[in-house]
Amino acid sequence: MNTNELALKAHLLRRAGFGASRSELESISDKSYEEIVEDLVHPERFEEIDEDYLKRYNPELSYHDGHPIHAGRWIWRMINTKRPLEEKMALFWHHVFATAHYKGDHTPSTIGQIEMFRENGLTNIRQILIDLSKDPHMNYWLDNCENHSDQPNENWGRELLELFSMGVGNYSEDDVKQAARAFTGWTFEQPLPLYPYGHYESKFVFNESDHDNSEKTFLGRTGNFNGEDIIDIICEERATALFICRHLYNFFVEDEPQIPAWSIEPPRNPEAVDAMIDILMSNEGELRPVLNYMFNSDFFKNSFYKKVKNPSELVAGTLKLSGRYAVVPAEGENVGTLYNTAAVMGQALMNPPTVEGWHTGHEWIDGGTLNERVNFAVNQFNDVSSPGFEDILGRLGSAVKSVDLVDKCLDLIGPIEVGDETRQALSKYAEEVGDLELSTDEDRAENAKKIARMIQLIVATREYQFA
Amino acid sequence: MTLPFELLRSGYPYYMTLGQRRVTSNPVDIGFGKENVYVLTRGGLGTEVRVINWEDENLGTLGGASLFQWPAALLVDEDENLYVTDEANHKVVVMDKDGELIDSWGEQGSESGQLNRPSGMCFDLEGNIVLSDAMNGRIQRFTRDGKPLQVFGESGEGEGQLNMPWGLTVDQFGDVLVADWKNDRIQRFGPDGEFKSAIGSHGTEKGQFRRPSSVAVDGHGDIYVSDWQNDRVQLFNKDERYIQSFHGNASLSRSGKQYILSNLVTLRLRAEGDFEKTQRLNAPMTVKVDDQFRLFITDFGNHRIQIYQKDVVELSETEIAPKMRNPILFTT
Amino acid sequence: MTTFTQKDPVFVVVQLSGGNDFMNTLVPYSNPAYYDNRKFLNIAEEDVLPLDGTLGWHPEMAPFKELYDKGMVSVVQGIGYPDSNRSHFRGMDIWHTCAPDEVSTIGWLGNVIEQLDPRGENPLTGVNFGVGLPRAMSKAGVPVTSVSNLDEYGLMSGISAQQQRVQALQIFKDMYGQAVGSGPVMDYLSRTGMDVLSGADLIKVAPQQYESTVEYSDNPIAKSLRDVARVHTANLGTRIFYTQQGGYDTHANQLPTQPGLFRDLSRAVNDFFADLEEHDADENVVMLIFSEFGRRINDNGSGTDHGSGGGAYLVGKPMAGGLYSEYPSLERDKWEKGEDLAHTIDFRGIYGTVIEQWLGLEAAPIVYGNFEQINPFRAN
Structure with missing residues (x-):
């Protein structure tokens, strides 16, 4: 495999997954780029992750009394899954359909929604919107449980159109009202209370007697519409395809302006988005063809470092490099802490700030979050006994020359590229440590820390903040 | 020691529920003092030993993070000293009933006498400690102050081999029964560590397991297995034949009742909910039996202890017809 | 650099996370209804530290009572807001953003900090001690500093x-x-x-400069308040400090838990003000202690559940001291939703009091409206 191909595969796995260690890249070295894309969009080809060890050593995962440990489990899955795009799509839909734990404070529903995205995230737009409309967490978040035939509540109808499908400017206020009426009676089963024995699940309920059964006119069509009919109509609209494709482009290819600006700012790459829309629409909303096209496109292959990593990508990607939080938890490792790790970087998974979701791109970065990102990544390489670092050390062979140290390390943790200023600063450090012998145990013991320091400096760079 | 020849099984009337969330939160094991009940808890709602009594009153906690990090099993001796395995620090920690640390032993490793994630633990007939050395895939016997006496088993899937063993017990004949967790079976070893038999395989059918976490044997030789991921406890008789499953019949504990009665909304929600859901087991971690034939299940995911009372008539050989070779339809 | 003087008003917020039980903090021990409704979880009359013949402090609040007796504590009784949300997360959000009817990402102190340092010149104008920035402090474009460990920041x-x-x-x-x-x-x-x-x-100069004879206890809130003292006495221009003490969600185990929290808190607050006094740095500091909600009137046998009306405390040399607003009624027909203490003053009025009477800013744009204020400060 030549370096360019390797770099391209690494790029693909950073975007369609959460990065890859060198041994993971080697394990797919016999597959072409196109074959890897096929594998990614067909996660069912790979075994589901074994959570038994995780649950044995983090036993509170067996009940649903608090979301942070389940959010941490999600990051653990991002690190360890053999189906990276499954988790990445779940994260994608969580970004788009931002629903926060704090309102319902009902963990089974919070984690149930993510489970739903994991299952339907690669199916089609219609399926996903219908499942979403029936999801108790979303239903409560946007008040559809208060949407009664005699007293409609428009919140869900409005956000479905504005934030979840078509975007402002593509429907009227009256369409919002009509959509809301069509979703009257869509509610959920009252869950049993948390005390004294912990949470119980809820599920979707269609309350026919509370449904407005009269005629509605929505986006120019007239009929006695129910919620499914509204979604059918929405899915016929090009505006919906544009909205979804722009989200896909923004999440997987290149940072777009923040979403509220989309109604006034055109896409960065209109041709790319147009092509994606055509594929999505001609495949009746199926996502796999459009993802396949996107990952194989030139615009994707030329999009290196055009995205700022979101905190989940940074945390999961860095832990993949260090080899921590593996399938069998190390002593005392509690996945709940991963929730907090990403939260202090600005992404409290399962708890986005508002229904508009997270502001992404460079807005992930401020003084506090940069401090957290850098320190977290650096701290993963304080310990030279981590499996990931030992793997890197092993690959450096019996000696590494000072002049090669920067390139070899950049290669092994990516490959990634850095700018001239960064390279100069890293080279200065390489010169200071000089040539490093690694042939004997003593040499390795002495020089491992110096190499770990180089890795620490690399994961502290500006360039490392990009996916 | 002899077992009754056969039993007339009347059943297992539900005896009582102890505990509630935030008191006996995430219970992993249970032990009994003269008056008090000690519940080992581990998880996001507290990692410690909770002390309650039979009136379900909360008497406070012992231990905690300063003594252990990943506690897996609890034993209470005749002086009410408490032994706790800590699978994060590869130790057995001993404290008195006031929570004072009195001993701690064990070090990480794979040599004989060393430990790698000690999990399940029980006393043998002499009062020595037998424990699952999970990551080493073996069982070890120690004196109470940590002197190694015996080691048997090795990692693997074959007969007598173990994959991440968890709970275990010693029956009245000195046999060691082990929840061979990752192999989805119970294995029986003789007192010298020789393999005797195995129960179960992977699955959800009767007699099958998904990650069994604990095993107990009562004075009739009946074997109880907490079938962790299947959310049930299964009962096998002394011949290792499947008898029945327990899925949970929880009633409200005293503290739980008090709690609900003081919360108007909780009362309303409970009045309208699917009541059956509130009774079932969720990730039962440990089963224990006492000499009064009470069955204790730490209902981990529901933060409570479910207790059944066995009701049987013991039969001698002359009080029951001999086994029949052929089935009969005429059964009046 | 923004110009600041040593005497610019400084505001310290201490958040008691989890919902503190106000009834067992300032105990209405002379009211039989208290004992009727708190059958298990009550503070016996002989144990309370009486304050005026009707109310008394929890016995572990003695160091706090000492400050009260010096006139340094203005107690806000019955603080809350209409239709209290019993969720911790949402409840805390409302306190942080002053937006009970919508989800907002703009913290009230983010707005305050922006007005104190409009060009964002001093990243230390607002300093949080703890892991992660509370929403109260956050506003896009307003730089603030969050410190989890001052010695290794x-x-x-x-x-x-x-x-x-x-x-x-x-x-x-x-x-x-x-x-x-x-x-x-x-x-x-x-x-x-x-x-x-x-x-x-x-x-980093703060820990280097600091010396004190005050020995704080070894617990999280004492450590945080010592950090506040170290940064405040270093004169780095910090105007807003934020920190929190967790553990107040005492559904069960309240009896063993709450006293320990009070012991830590009241000792730490007392030490903090003694420390500032030693540094002659207490004249310009006011502290607000609050919790996202109070707890239910009836106990549940071993604890209390999420309620609404609670209490808050304004502490410092500039305070006039004493009781403000009204203690929520314990009469059953005055209960909110049939089981909660009804609030008697809106928290946004207390924020407004601090914003206008202490920080000298206009309150309405920050708390989104005009709410009843109190007069808890000493007249100059």
Whole structure:
């Protein structure tokens, strides 16, 4: 495999997954780029992750009394899954359909929604919107449980159109009202209370007697519409395809302006988005063809470092490099802490700030979050006994020359590229440590820390903040 | 020691529920003092030993993070000293009933006498400690102050081999029964560590397991297995034949009742909910039996202890017809 | 640099997370209804530290009572807001954003900090001690500093050998300091990285300068308040401090839990003000202690559940001391939703009181409206 191909595969796995260690890249070295894309969009080809060890050593995962440990489990899955795009799509839909734990404070529903995205995230737009409309967490978040035939509540109808499908400017206020009426009676089963024995699940309920059964006119069509009919109509609209494709482009290819600006700012790459829309629409909303096209496109292959990593990508990607939080938890490792790790970087998974979701791109970065990102990544390489670092050390062979140290390390943790200023600063450090012998145990013991320091400096760079 | 020849099984009337969330939160094991009940808890709602009594009153906690990090099993001796395995620090920690640390032993490793994630633990007939050395895939016997006496088993899937063993017990004949967790079976070893038999395989059918976490044997030789991921406890008789499953019949504990009665909304929600859901087991971690034939299940995911009372008539050989070779339809 | 003087008003917020039980903090021990409804979880009359013949402090609040007796504590009784939300998360959000009817990402103190330092010149105008920034402090474009460990604050803090950390920081500076024109996002990253370095340089003088005879206890809230004292006495221009004490969600185990929390809190607050006094730095400091909600009137046998009306405390030399607003009624027909203490004053009025009477800013744009204020400050 030549370096360019390797770099391209690494790029693909950073975007369609959460990065890859060198041994993971080697394990797919016999597959072409196109074959890897096929594998990614067909996660069912790979075994589901074994959570038994995780649950044995983090036993509170067996009940649903608090979301942070389940959010941490999600990051653990991002690190360890053999189906990276499954988790990445779940994260994608969580970004788009931002629903926060704090309102319902009902963990089974919070984690149930993510489970739903994991299952339907690669199916089609219609399926996903219908499942979403029936999801108790979303239903409560946007008040559809208060949407009664005699007293409609428009919140869900409005956000479905504005934030979840078509975007402002593509429907009227009256369409919002009509959509809301069509979703009257869509509610959920009252869950049993948390005390004294912990949470119980809820599920979707269609309350026919509370449904407005009269005629509605929505986006120019007239009929006695129910919620499914509204979604059918929405899915016929090009505006919906544009909205979804722009989200896909923004999440997987290149940072777009923040979403509220989309109604006034055109896409960065209109041709790319147009092509994606055509594929999505001609495949009746199926996502796999459009993802396949996107990952194989030139615009994707030329999009290196055009995205700022979101905190989940940074945390999961860095832990993949260090080899921590593996399938069998190390002593005392509690996945709940991963929730907090990403939260202090600005992404409290399962708890986005508002229904508009997270502001992404460079807005992930401020003084506090940069401090957290850098320190977290650096701290993963304080310990030279981590499996990931030992793997890197092993690959450096019996000696590494000072002049090669920067390139070899950049290669092994990516490959990634850095700018001239960064390279100069890293080279200065390489010169200071000089040539490093690694042939004997003593040499390795002495020089491992110096190499770990180089890795620490690399994961502290500006360039490392990009996916 | 002899077992009754056969039993007339009347059943297992539900005896009582102890505990509630935030008191006996995430219970992993249970032990009994003269008056008090000690519940080992581990998880996001507290990692410690909770002390309650039979009136379900909360008497406070012992231990905690300063003594252990990943506690897996609890034993209470005749002086009410408490032994706790800590699978994060590869130790057995001993404290008195006031929570004072009195001993701690064990070090990480794979040599004989060393430990790698000690999990399940029980006393043998002499009062020595037998424990699952999970990551080493073996069982070890120690004196109470940590002197190694015996080691048997090795990692693997074959007969007598173990994959991440968890709970275990010693029956009245000195046999060691082990929840061979990752192999989805119970294995029986003789007192010298020789393999005797195995129960179960992977699955959800009767007699099958998904990650069994604990095993107990009562004075009739009946074997109880907490079938962790299947959310049930299964009962096998002394011949290792499947008898029945327990899925949970929880009633409200005293503290739980008090709690609900003081919360108007909780009362309303409970009045309208699917009541059956509130009774079932969720990730039962440990089963224990006492000499009064009470069955204790730490209902981990529901933060409570479910207790059944066995009701049987013991039969001698002359009080029951001999086994029949052929089935009969005429059964009046 | 923003000009500031040592005597600019400083505001310290202490958040009691989990919902503190107000009825067992300031106990209405003379009211039989208290004992009728708190059958298990009550403080016996002989144990309370009486304050006026009708109310008394929890016995573990003795160091706090000492401050009260000196006239340094103005108690806000019955603080809350209409239709209290019993969720911790949502409840705390409402306190943080002053927006009970919508989800907002703008913190009230974010607005305050922006007005105190409009051009964002001092990243230390607002300082939080704890892990992660509370929403109260956050507002896009308003730089604030969040410190989890003051002694090891800053980049590369995990590199323990001092010399190596210095080396790593120098390389960081080389990597982030030189880039200009390599794209707007890369440039922004460079600037931010350099800001973080300079902010850490500013704050690191605080632990170096600080000396005190006050010995704080060893617990999280004492540690946090000592950090506040260290930064405040270093005169770095910090106007808003934020910290919290967790553990108040006492559904069960309240009897063993709450006294320990009160012991830690009241001792720490007392030590904090003694420390400031020793440094002659207490004249310009006011502290607000609050919790996201109070707890239910009836206990549940071993604890209390999420309720609404609670209490807050304004503490400091500038306070007039005493009781403000009204203790919520314990009469059953006055209960909110049939089981809660009804609030008697809106928290936004108390924020407004601090914003206008202490910080000298206009309250309405920050708390989104005009709410009844109190007069808890000493007349000059």
